[in-house]
Amino acid sequence: MAVTIKSPREIELMREAGRILAKTHEELAKNLRPGMSTWDIDHMGEEIIRSYGCIPSFKNYNGYPASICVSVNDEVVHGIPHKEHFLDEGDIVSLDAGVIYKGYHSDAARTYGISPEAQKLIDVTRQSFFEGIKFAKAGNHLNDISAAIQKYAESFGFGVVRDLVGHGIGSHLHEDPEIPNFARKRKGILLQPGMTLAIEPMITEGSYEVVWLDDDWTVMTEDGGWSAHYENTILITEGEPEILSL
Numbered sequence: 456m457a458v459t460i461k462s463p464r465e466i467e468l469m470r471e472a473g474r475i476l477a478k479t480h481e482e483l484a485k486n487l488r489p490g491m492s493t494w495d496i497d498h499m500g501e502e503i504i505r506s507y508g509c510i511p512s513f514k515n516y517n518g519y520p521a522s523i524c525v526s527v528n529d530e531v532v533h534g535i536p537h538k539e540h541f542l543d544e545g546d547i548v549s550l551d552a553g554v555i556y557k558g559y560h561s562d563a564a565r566t567y568g569i570s571p572e573a574q575k576l577i578d579v580t581r582q583s584f585f586e587g588i589k590f591a592k593a594g595n596h597l598n599d600i601s602a603a604i605q606k607y608a609e610s611f612g613f614g615v616v617r618d619l620v621g622h623g624i625g626s627h628l629h630e631d632p633e634i635p636n637f638a639r640k641r642k643g644i645l646l647q648p649g650m651t652l653a654i655e656p657m658i659t660e661g662s663y664e665v666v667w668l669d670d671d672w673t674v675m676t677e678d679g680g681w682s683a684h685y686e687n688t689i690l691i692t693e694g695e696p697e698i699l700s701l
């Protein structure tokens with residue numbers, strides 16, 4: 456599939472999807488409490504998304520059984536919510552959510568924690584996204600974004616997950632191109648105004664190697680170290696990128 460350039464009408468719908476997703480994350484963050492189950496978070500997220508007249512895009516996507524991915528501690532991404540999985544005070548928790556508004560998608564993830572060790576990993580992961588999007592400008596190439604994310608995260612000794620990547624987004628959750636968070640030898644596509652991209656660094660405390668659980672979804676660090684995830688849907692413009700989901 457070719458990388459699509461969105462029309463002004465499509466961009467307007469993606470802006471609205473992004474605004475709603477940003478509010479969803481804000482409301483989830485406000486209500487996160489130790490002792491709550493990951494299933495409660497999913498339930499709350501789905502209610503919030505539907506209250507805005509949107510559809511939670513992850514629900515039943517390739518058989519994913521929930522609306523929100525809740526990934527705790529050594530779970531990197533795609534953690535499946537469970538009724539018996541309760542949040543602990545010291546946990547590091549990633550929430551990944553997607554919404555569909557009038558046929559258009561937005562996808563974003565945030566990570567929360569209160570221990571100083573968690574905060575450092577969370578801050579570096581978030582900042583690696585912002586380092587990456589400094590290069591998200593018409594005329595640059597995709598690899599410029601990827602390389603900047605990697606350089607920043609690795610400068611703190613953290614790992615950059617290789618087996619999962621960001622992606623184009625629009626009338627589908629996953630569109631071309633794939634967006635690695637690490638440099639490759641080829642430059643990748645030339646960035647053009649109207650491209651919409653989901654950029655999502657997944658950063659680990661230790662080794663970047665991951666494994667899949669038997670549920671076929673939950674991605675864990677191989678070494679059991681913590682992991683953080685930060686994602687936004689962005690629009691490439693003639694100048695600075697527009698962050699649609701913040």
Ligand code: MF3
Binds near residue numbers: 512513533553
């Ligand atoms: N942000 C994740 C991704 O782009 C969300 C997909 S989870 C799924 O892969 F459940 F929908 F698959």
Ligand code: CO
Binds near residue numbers: 686
């Ligand atoms: Co995504």
